[in-house]
Amino acid sequence: MSKKAVKSVAKKAKSKNTNSKKKTINTLDTMSDIRRYFHRNEQPIFFISATNFNLLGIDEWCRNFKFISYIDCFDGRHPNVFVPTETEHPEFESIEDINAYLLEHKEVVDLLKSSGKRPKVVFLMFDERVEKICEELGVDVWFPKAALREQIDHKIETVRIGNAAGVPSVPNILSEVKSWQHLQEVSKSLGDDLVLQSAFGDSGHTTFFIKNERDFKRYEQKIVGQGEIKIMKRIRNRGAAVEACATKEGTVVGPLMTELVGFKQLTPYRGGWCGNEIFADAFDEDTRQKTKKYTEQFGDQLVKEGYRGYFEVDYLIDIDDGEVYLGECNPRVTGASSMTNHAAFAHADAPLFLFHLLEFSGVPFELDVDKLNARWSNADNIDEWCQMVIKHTDDTVDILSEAPETGIWRMLPDGTVEYDRFDYHRRAVNSENEAFFLRILKPGDYRYEGADLGILVTRGRAMGEGFRLRKRSKQWVDGIKGKFKANPLPTAEALPISNEPAFKIM
Numbered sequence: 001m002s003k004k005a006v007k008s009v010a011k012k013a014k015s016k017n018t019n020s021k022k023k024t025i026n027t028l029d030t031m032s033d034i035r036r037y038f039h040r041n042e043q044p045i046f047f048i049s050a051t052n053f054n055l056l057g058i059d060e061w062c063r064n065f066k067f068i069s070y071i072d073c074f075d076g077r078h079p080n081v082f083v084p085t086e087t088e089h090p091e092f093e094s095i096e097d098i099n100a101y102l103l104e105h106k107e108v109v110d111l112l113k114s115s116g117k118r119p120k121v122v123f124l125m126f127d128e129r130v131e132k133i134c135e136e137l138g139v140d141v142w143f144p145k146a147a148l149r150e151q152i153d154h155k156i157e158t159v160r161i162g163n164a165a166g167v168p169s170v171p172n173i174l175s176e177v178k179s180w181q182h183l184q185e186v187s188k189s190l191g192d193d194l195v196l197q198s199a200f201g202d203s204g205h206t207t208f209f210i211k212n213e214r215d216f217k218r219y220e221q222k223i224v225g226q227g228e229i230k231i232m233k234r235i236r237n238r239g240a241a242v243e244a245c246a247t248k249e250g251t252v253v254g255p256l257m258t259e260l261v262g263f264k265q266l267t268p269y270r271g272g273w274c275g276n277e278i279f280a281d282a283f284d285e286d287t288r289q290k291t292k293k294y295t296e297q298f299g300d301q302l303v304k305e306g307y308r309g310y311f312e313v314d315y316l317i318d319i320d321d322g323e324v325y326l327g328e329c330n331p332r333v334t335g336a337s338s339m340t341n342h343a344a345f346a347h348a349d350a351p352l353f354l355f356h357l358l359e360f361s362g363v364p365f366e367l368d369v370d371k372l373n374a375r376w377s378n379a380d381n382i383d384e385w386c387q388m389v390i391k392h393t394d395d396t397v398d399i400l401s402e403a404p405e406t407g408i409w410r411m412l413p414d415g416t417v418e419y420d421r422f423d424y425h426r427r428a429v430n431s432e433n434e435a436f437f438l439r440i441l442k443p444g445d446y447r448y449e450g451a452d453l454g455i456l457v458t459r460g461r462a463m464g465e466g467f468r469l470r471k472r473s474k475q476w477v478d479g480i481k482g483k484f485k486a487n488p489l490p491t492a493e494a495l496p497i498s499n500e501p502a503f504k505i506m
Contacts, residue, residue, distance in 0.1 A: 044115035165301035250369030251299025404483035417479030
């Protein structure tokens with residue numbers, strides 16, 4: 001070998017060793033690396049929202065992760081939840097209003113500045129106004145831009161992205177609706193039993209079931225003049241949800257969850273989301289694998305659209321033929337995130353949201369996404385849990401004088417429930433006879449139709465045969481609701497308060 005050739009080989013070897021050493025030091029390429037990185041995290045990260053419900057427990061995986069909340073669900077006993085003193089503010093009309101209020105609160109500003117480094121923040125919901133406040137504060141938002149999120153959240157756009165990704169939607173027509181006659185004309189190929197969805201809106205608020213002109217007249221003002229509407233053939237379906245995280249290494253997919261929808265004990269909204277279940281045999285293997293594949297394809301398409309990070313996809317599974325259809329996409333953490341991030345697989349590897357933080361951290365990482373997804377979809381890695389989001393379902397308004405405390409509750413043999421002990425870990429629930437309750441409304445708050453009273457999380461299933469609430473679930477809901485006491489609203493206040501909007505806070 002010539003001297004020149006020897007030098008070349010030596011140079012390559014040195015380069016290889018250097019790269020190997022660099023990779024060992026800097027690149028996270030095992031789950032152990034990832035967990036250790038966040039265990040030692042020096043970067044201040046805040047979840048700013050009405051409550052910490054959606055990301056409950058992430059602070060125990062990520063050092064220096066804290067919550068800034070508007071509602072103190074824990075009466076000051078959660079070590080990483082900061083609730084500023086309430087100051088005068090305009091009436092909130094959205095969760096974005098709450099986040100803007102929090103970011104402009106002096107106590108919050110002082111907390112962010114005291115972190116010593118440029119803080120990073122994550123939200124459940126935010127808009128361009130919130131982004132601007134963050135920019136002025138010198139705070140980085142660890143989510144794609146609000147404009148992109150809003151674009152993807154558009155139900156019509158979701159259909160387009162799904163089509164591009166090869167994920168089918170229920171047979172549908174996208175069209176403006178000008179009148180009952182016009183609806184009949186444009187939807188002729190879909191039959192007479194229709195479901196209409198407007199572009200944006202909370203679950204159950206903007207979904208309309210229409211069989212005839214009388215149904216149409218009932219919702220006409222919310223349909224006509226609202227721009228393009230998604231008009232679907234109505235199918236008999238099971239609702240399902242899956243959360244995922246689009247990263248540079250591929251789309252990490254959580255397990256498929258059932259959805260609790262429209263139960264009158266939990267929500268006043270027909271078709272409204274009111275909880276989730278997670279259990280190993282909730283769906284057959286074919287359905288689990290198909291939704292995993294579809295979610296990977298959808299996430300990869302989102303990356304092409306410029307999006308990255310956490311998202312959730314709803315699926316509609318046709319009961320009659322087993323076909324799986326795309327429902328909608330929420331480009332954010334959701335009300336189901338607590339279920340995903342506390343499941344058995346999350347404790348075995350890492351919570352899904354940790355991959356979102358990883359993606360935005362700027363730290364180089366390598367991940368065998370296929371292997372991870374295969375492991376997470378294995379039924380052995382899924383245990384049985386359910387959550388029920390309890391709203392005030394009566395068309396009444398009053399002021400709460402008592403509210404059940406956050407913590408572990410116990411069901412007695414006669415089906416009544418009683419408070420057992422304080423805790424902010426849902427894993428502290430030992431059996432189906434115990435449940436973790438996160439209180440939302442507190443004494444002194446107005447209770448109105450659609451108001452979130454709290455979330456109940458317990459082991460086991462909420463639904464039984466025929467996807468109906470089990471007797472035990474109804475006992476839990478009745479028991480917790482029975483702990484709320486209220487005083488009538490003064491007559492002079494009744495009218496304005498009854499018009500208060502029930503906007504999403506989780």
